[in-house]
Amino acid sequence: MYHLTLLCMIAAPSALAFPFVANLPGVNNEMLEARRAHYNENQKRQTSCPINPNHPGAHKYVAPYLYTGANHGLPGSGIGCFDVPIPGDPNHYFEAPGPLDIRGPCPGLNTAANYHFISHDGIMTFAELLDAQQNIFNVGYDLAVTLAALGVGLTGDIVTEKMSIGCDATSRTSALGGLQGVLGKEGGINDHNKFEQDTSLSRTDFFFHGDDHTFNASIWKEVTAVTSGFNNLFNRDAMAKIMSERYKDSAATNPNFYFGPKSVILYGAASFLYELIPSLGNQGIPTREVVNSFFGAKPDGSGGFTFVPERIPDSWDIRPTPFTNADVAAEVVALYSQFPVPLGGNVGINNFNAMGSFGTAIQNGKLSLNPKDVKCLLYQIATENVPDSLSTVLELPLNVLNFMTGKLNPVFAGSGCPLKLT
Numbered sequence: 001m002y003h004l005t006l007l008c009m010i011a012a013p014s015a016l017a018f019p020f021v022a023n024l025p026g027v028n029n030e031m032l033e034a035r036r037a038h039y040n041e042n043q044k045r046q047t048s049c050p051i052n053p054n055h056p057g058a059h060k061y062v063a064p065y066l067y068t069g070a071n072h073g074l075p076g077s078g079i080g081c082f083d084v085p086i087p088g089d090p091n092h093y094f095e096a097p098g099p100l101d102i103r104g105p106c107p108g109l110n111t112a113a114n115y116h117f118i119s120h121d122g123i124m125t126f127a128e129l130l131d132a133q134q135n136i137f138n139v140g141y142d143l144a145v146t147l148a149a150l151g152v153g154l155t156g157d158i159v160t161e162k163m164s165i166g167c168d169a170t171s172r173t174s175a176l177g178g179l180q181g182v183l184g185k186e187g188g189i190n191d192h193n194k195f196e197q198d199t200s201l202s203r204t205d206f207f208f209h210g211d212d213h214t215f216n217a218s219i220w221k222e223v224t225a226v227t228s229g230f231n232n233l234f235n236r237d238a239m240a241k242i243m244s245e246r247y248k249d250s251a252a253t254n255p256n257f258y259f260g261p262k263s264v265i266l267y268g269a270a271s272f273l274y275e276l277i278p279s280l281g282n283q284g285i286p287t288r289e290v291v292n293s294f295f296g297a298k299p300d301g302s303g304g305f306t307f308v309p310e311r312i313p314d315s316w317d318i319r320p321t322p323f324t325n326a327d328v329a330a331e332v333v334a335l336y337s338q339f340p341v342p343l344g345g346n347v348g349i350n351n352f353n354a355m356g357s358f359g360t361a362i363q364n365g366k367l368s369l370n371p372k373d374v375k376c377l378l379y380q381i382a383t384e385n386v387p388d389s390l391s392t393v394l395e396l397p398l399n400v401l402n403f404m405t406g407k408l409n410p411v412f413a414g415s416g417c418p419l420k421l422t
Helices: 029-044 107-114 126-137 141-155 217-230 236-253 261-275 288-295 325-338 371-383 398-412
Strands: 010-012 123-125 162-164 297-299 305-307 344-346 352-354 393-395
Touching (some): 107 126, 107 288, 123 126, 126 141, 126 162, 141 162, 141 325, 141 371, 141 398, 217 236, 217 288, 217 297, 288 297, 325 371, 371 398
Antiparallel strands (some): 123 162, 344 352
């Protein structure tokens, strides 16, 4: 049984464990402390998380509407090419979120909640997330487990296996109720640099106003404009360019900008726009219309956008085959290699410091172009102490480490990645 009294997350100076911070020109304790103070102030400014007394849980799968067959956190068939939602399914239908329902920075999770594939109130379980990823998008079981473990392990509760898809809902996710869990407060997906990162495709960096979860129409207008040079499609080349532009914008304007090991997730998420979101996934066409629908971006008729709840387009089909850890690692390399950028962060405007090395996947501040290294990095960022910023390190308590390895070791067995013993 997990011991609930273990250490909370330790915000230790990263210079101690990650010497890429120490003794670099322009880096000093005063500036790092200012970064931390600004972060703490933004945390205080977060709006309170709504409390919905009705927690319905994910709606059940009933025959013949079984999708890939993923249920109760078990693997599905991986066989796609069918409409989602399946016509006639009485349990998975669109319902806009109410004022007490939690939504956050991930369009895919918001969509899943809007269709009851996970709980409509935005408090979901590990098993619900596994089922939803497979049944909506045909995410491979190994990748579904990886993303769910990162989400629950870093932002939720390892005892209840619950997490919030948006704001801090510790009172409902933690086994301790209103008290803090193993990692302290369970901040949900909104919690900056745990799962959510800078350079979002549709959200503001946390540094600005502490709001990293509200749809930003100005950013989305800039992102969409890039596709004009790619036949108005969110294809791989367009996404590589978009990622480069978002990086440059954050690096130039955000004095607390950080792009560390977990930023590999951002490249993976960028690939979802052409691998998962089109009808038929990688066999379909990543048009503006279908991507807008999943992001809740409604054209306003004058070149801008307004936000509406995220929806699955009509007559939309799930991709034919599963999208696996190996697949996403290959896409991360394909995107990053077009516009390689240094990993690290700012200490003030125009004062970028590269992070150095982290395992085999990051050397001299650059990401490896070997997909196997990137795949293993997905495992590393879930099971090792990882720099959360230039001034903090996320040190995993033993119970969290055991949770991560217990979930991930079975799906990474045979991957060639060095696995930690449980």
